[in-house]
Amino acid sequence: MTNRLRSEIEEEERELAQPPLKEQKPKVAKEQSNNAFAGFFKGAVSKEAATEALPFVIFLSLLGMIYIGNRHNAENNIRKIQGLKKEVKELSWDFKTLKADLMFKSRQTQVIKQVDSLLGLKVSVEPPIKLNAN
Numbered sequence: 092m093t094n095r096l097r098s099e100i101e102e103e104e105r106e107l108a109q110p111p112l113k114e115q116k117p118k119v120a121k122e123q124s125n126n127a128f129a130g131f132f133k134g135a136v137s138k139e140a141a142t143e144a145l146p147f148v149i150f151l152s153l154l155g156m157i158y159i160g161n162r163h164n165a166e167n168n169i170r171k172i173q174g175l176k177k178e179v180k181e182l183s184w185d186f187k188t189l190k191a192d193l194m195f196k197s198r199q200t201q202v203i204k205q206v207d208s209l210l211g212l213k214v215s216v217e218p219p220i221k222l223n224a225n
Contacts, residue, residue: 195201206212 196205203214207214
């Protein structure tokens with residue numbers, strides 16, 4: 092039971108005893124039906140309402156910070172991926188260049204030139220001789 096003045100209790104009992112002439116909406120319901128945002132901008136928000144809304148505001152703030160952090164992380168990952176793609180492309184070009192050089196240097200004419208200049212070996216102009224061991 093709530094603490095109320097005796098006059099308020101007696102007044103309520105009289106209203107209950109008399110049938111209402113018209114259906115009247117209670118004033119309390121009219122005040123509660125106001126838009127919360129309109130009340131906020133008018134400065135009519137009570138301390139209790141602000142205290143009750145505080146966990147929700149903190150939750151929304153936390154979600155906002157997570158969203159911002161996730162966005163920064165995604166952008167950093169995109170930058171890293173772009174850099175790695177560029178590096179892979181450069182390494183692919185290096186691989187193709189080295190492969191072409193190796194193919195060129197492994198030709199018979201290039202091998203003969205390298206052996207002749209470095210080791211002094213010459214290509215034999217005589218055909219090989221078959222030895223018989225009888």
